[in-house]
Amino acid sequence: MRKISQSGRxxxxxxxxxxxxxxxxxxxCFIKENPLDIQVQKKIxxxxxxxxxxxxxxAAVVDTWNKEESMETVMREIIERKILEKIYTDIDYDYEFEDDIEESKIMNYGVKEFELKTAISAKPYEEFSEFEQSHLxxxxxxxxxxxxxxxxxxxYFEAILQVRGENRKLSETEEENIEDIIDRMMLRYVDAKMSYIIDPETDADGFTCKVSTKYLAETLGREIKNATAGKMTVAYELKTKSRDGVDVYKNTYLVRLPEYSSGDILEFENKMWLVKQITEKQMKLEAFDNHEQKRFDRKRIENRGKKLTKSVVEREFLFVSSDGKSVVIMALDNYENFDDNLERLPLNKQVGENIIGFIYEDKNYYIA
Ligand SMILES: [Zn+2]
Ligand SMILES: [Zn+2]
Structure with missing residues (x-):
C-alpha cells in the first residue's frame, strides 16, 4: 500500500x-480521482x-423456496444475493441495500420494473476516512x-400407471383406497417440479392415469403395491427415437392386486375358509368349521384354492338356542329351524343375536 505522507506538502x-x-x-481530491474499483450489476x-x-x-432457476414467505421478501433476497455474487474486488467493503420492490406489484400483469440501490462503503486507506459509493x-x-x-x-407425460386386480375387478373399497393413496402422495409433491398426474380414471378395468415422470409413476406404483400386497411390473413401450438415435420409452407401471382380498371365501384342502389378511408371501385364513385362523403360503392358495365368493348366496340367521355343544339356528329368509355345532358359529355369539353368513351347496356357513 502506498504511504501517506504528512509533512511539508x-x-x-x-x-x-x-x-x-x-x-x-x-x-x-484523491477520492474524486480514484473512485473505488467496485462494479455493481446495472440490470437484472x-x-x-x-x-x-x-x-x-x-437464466438460472432458483431452487424451491419457502412459499410461506412473502414474494417481496423472496425477491429481495434473491436479487441481493445475485448482486453480491457479481461484485469482484479485493477491497473490504460494507454494503446496504434499498429498493422499491412491492409485494402487490410483483404479480401484476406485464413487466414490472423496480430499482435497487446498493450503497457501498469501504476504507482502503487507513489515514483517509471511508469512501462511499452508491450504485443503481x-x-x-x-x-x-x-x-x-x-x-x-x-x-406431456412419460409414464402410465395402471392398477388392476389379478383375474378380478377391483372392489369399491379398493378403488377408494387407491384414490386415497394417490391423493395423499400427490400432496407431498405439490411443490415439486414436473410432478403431476393427468386424466386419473377409475373404470371397469381398474385405475389408470398418465404420470409426468417415470420416477413419480414408480413411486406411486410402489406405494400402492405395498399397501395392497400387490405386484408391480414395468412395460417399456417404444415411443420414438431421439435425434442421436437413442430409443425413448414411455413406461407403463402395472400394479396387480392379489387374486384374493380380505373377506373372500374359498375352498382349500377340502375346507371352506374366509380370507382375513394377505401379505406379500402369506395369507391368513379362518376356517368356517371352527373359526380358527391359520397362515398359509400365498402361492399355494393361489395355485390350489378355489375362490367361491361369487358362488355363495348370502344368508342371514338367528341364533335361537344352545346347549353348550349344539345350537339351534333359524334362517331368516324362510324361518326354518335347524341344528348345528356351536364351534361353527363365530366366536362370542350370544343367543338372540343375528348372524351373517351364506349358503353354499346346501350347507350353511357363518361369518359374523
Ligand atoms: Zn485537494
Ligand atoms: Zn411453472
Missing part, C-alpha cells in the same frame, strides 16, 4: 495544505412463473410460464 489539485496527502493529493431480469411460482434469475440496479420482473409448466399444459 500541499495538494497538487486544490492546493490545500491540510493533510493527510496521498500521491500529492488531499483526501477530497427475473422471470416468475404464475402457475408454479418458480423463479428464474439470469434496474430490476425487471417478467411473468412468463416456465418450461415445466408449458410441458404440463401441453399434456
Amino acid at each position: 500541499f495538494c497538487a489539485v486544490c492546493g490545500t495544505k491540510e493533510g493527510p496527502f496521498l500521491d500529492n493529493l488531499c483526501e477530497k 431480469n427475473v422471470e416468475i412463473c404464475p402457475l408454479c411460482l418458480s423463479i428464474r434469475i439470469q 440496479t434496474r430490476i425487471k420482473i417478467i411473468r412468463t410460464s416456465c418450461d415445466l409448466c408449458n410441458k404440463h399444459k401441453s399434456g
